Amino acid sequence: MRLLIVDDSSIMRRIIEKHLNEYEIEIIGMAADGNEAVDLVKKKKPDVITLDITMPGMDGLACLDEIMKIHPKAKVMIITALADKLTGLRALDKGARGFLYKPVNAGDLAKAFDRLLKRNENK
Template sequence: MAKILVVDDAAFMRMMVKDILTKGGHEVIGEAANGEEAIEQYSKVKPDLVTMDITMPIMEGIEALKIIKQNDPQAKVIMCSAMGQQGMVVQAIQAGAKDFIVKPFQAERVLEAIQKVLG
């Protein structure tokens, strides 16, 4: 069972992801609505893994990913993006993301990505 931080600016998206994760046997130990909150939460709750939306207000996901990886090179982050954000995905992987999942989320794909990243 992994302790996961869920980052998305849309509350309903966070709820969906939380639902998938808890049904998959994981524990959601924190939530954030933008990159700044994500960085703050990360250092507070020390999750095993983060699901991070790319497009968010205040600070977007890739920016937050870079800072989290700077603070903790071992950080495991899975990026979430809408269809058609392929360029962003490449940037995210270069910045240290371990995987990415595409919205609308499919439960199996989300859990598979987490399994793969956590080994």
């Protein structure tokens, strides 16, 4: 599985990278904003994308719209601090396959990726 990590926080990108090391995941890139993420999706067609919402420039929800246009098979997991239900529903409506609220620890990521991988196997 090839993963793209999108978050404007460098610390957060490295936390996700560290916690997902035990999975058979190849991290094919990291992006700090939506525009950078869209470029990487076009070039590298990742299988899975972790996507923050609050980012400078193109935010995560606008980025999700672009990703669904250019690479609709990508499985996007939103990882955001925005803990209201409406934002979660909007993201799922736009095509996100999973949703995690920050703060996110190793256990949260493991459960979320287990669910995502099981869904992959069933398809």
